[in-house]
Amino acid sequence: CRCCADGRRHSSILYNILRSEExxxxxxGQGPRRGQASRDCPCGSRRRVALRSPQVTCKAASAVLVKTxxxxxxxxxxxxxxxxxxxxxxxxxxxxxxxxxLAQDQVHFETVESAEPSMLQRILTTRRQGEQPTPRGPAPxxxxxxxxxxxxxxxxxxxxxxxxxxxxxxxxxxxSTKEYAYLKGTVLFNPDLPGLQCTQYIEGLQREAQxxxxxxxxxxxxxxxxxxxxxxxxLSLLRSINANVIAELFFRPIIGAVNMDDMLLExxxxxx
Numbered sequence: 001c002r003c004c005a006d007g008r009r010h011s012s013i014l015y016n017i018l019r020s021e022e023x024x025x026x027x028x029g030q031g032p033r034r035g036q037a038s039r040d041c042p043c044g045s046r047r048r049v050a051l052r053s054p055q056v057t058c059k060a061a062s063a064v065l066v067k068t069x070x071x072x073x074x075x076x077x078x079x080x081x082x083x084x085x086x087x088x089x090x091x092x093x094x095x096x097x098x099x100x101x102l103a104q105d106q107v108h109f110e111t112v113e114s115a116e117p118s119m120l121q122r123i124l125t126t127r128r129q130g131e132q133p134t135p136r137g138p139a140p141x142x143x144x145x146x147x148x149x150x151x152x153x154x155x156x157x158x159x160x161x162x163x164x165x166x167x168x169x170x171x172x173x174x175x176s177t178k179e180y181a182y183l184k185g186t187v188l189f190n191p192d193l194p195g196l197q198c199t200q201y202i203e204g205l206q207r208e209a210q211x212x213x214x215x216x217x218x219x220x221x222x223x224x225x226x227x228x229x230x231x232x233x234x235l236s237l238l239r240s241i242n243a244n245v246i247a248e249l250f251f252r253p254i255i256g257a258v259n260m261d262d263m264l265l266e267x268x269x270x271x272x
Contacts (some may be wrong), residue, residue, distance in 0.1 A: 013270035044205050048154040049111040053255035055107040061250035064101040068094070071181075072188060077205050085198055089188060090264055095243035096187050098250075099163060102182045114154050155245045163245075166237045173230060177218055185209030186235060 051205035053056050069090070072078055078086060177182070214228050221227045247260050255263075 007118075018055055025081070042245075047157045048114040049157050049160055050114050050154055051249065051253060052110040052112050057107070058250055058254040059107075060105070060107045061098070062108055062254070064105055064107065066096045066267070068101045068184075070263075071184065072097070073268070075185070075188070076090050076211070078188065081198060081202075085202075086268065087265060088193055089190065089202075090268055091261055092193050094260075094264055095183055095246040096238040097184055097243060098246060099166060099238065099241055100170075100180060103167050103175070106171070107167075109162050111157075113157075117231060123180060153248055155171065155177070155249050159242065159245045160249070162237075162240050163249075165188065166234070166241065169237060173227075175231070176220070176233075178211065179231060181229065182209050182213035182234060186213070187238065189228055 022250045070091060078089070081089075165180075186209045188204055189202045189205040189209060191206060196202060211233065217224075217228045217231070251258065251260070
């Protein structure tokens with residue numbers, strides 16, 4: 001981008017020294033990685049951000065998560081599924097269900113930019129990491145929705161914009177309680193997940209949720225023939241929202257490096 005191009009015009013001695021050091025600590029024979037210019041760019045959607053009021057927002061998000069799992073537990077068809085199937089469904093859809101809950105409860109939040117490390121800090125950090133032994137990976141079979149640490153794990157401005165854009169879309173449609181329920185049912189009963197055994201049954205439940213939504217829209221919004229299509233656009237927007245981003249943004253500030261899969265299992269098996 002333009003600001004990155006302007007940065008290349010710097011000719012100070014310190015700048016050139018640091019640039020030489022940065023090239024020296026990079027793997028030999030490799031040029032800039034793809035997307036490196038975008039990450040170093042001081043503007044744009046890749047800037048890392050954090051919540052402006054984490055205690056207030058995270059408390060609201062936690063309350064929405066409890067309500068979301070309570071909603072799931074109270075769906076009779078969901079309770080008829082084997083526990084393994086229930087866990088697969090919840091682990092895959094908890095984040096989009098949560099964002100739908102945030103929209104339904106009118107949860108607003110603001111973010112602030114996180115301080116980016118300087119070029120010298122990045123060089124020194126890279127050197128220290130090169131001197132340390134390679135950390136061992138997670139134990140086999142462990143869930144993978146754990147929360148990381150450090151500025152590099154903070155959500156980007158672009159990822160936050162996707163969440164806010166989704167919330168704004170929902171609010172502009174003035175979605176009713178019943179419509180939210182049918183949308184959640186469509187998201188919850190996803191037959192395309194690998195590892196499911198009751199695929200046909202779950203596919204039927206998703207189809208029933210869509211049919212119920214369509215019938216409700218035709219009955220209540222007779223003058224808006226496009227409303228059903230608009231609500232399905234809402235569902236399509238959910239695909240751009242990353243579960244790790246939701247976990248990092250709304251839960252890490254208050255509960256730290258917790259494993260989301262473990263927490264979901266504990267909450268699902270509890271009587272909320």
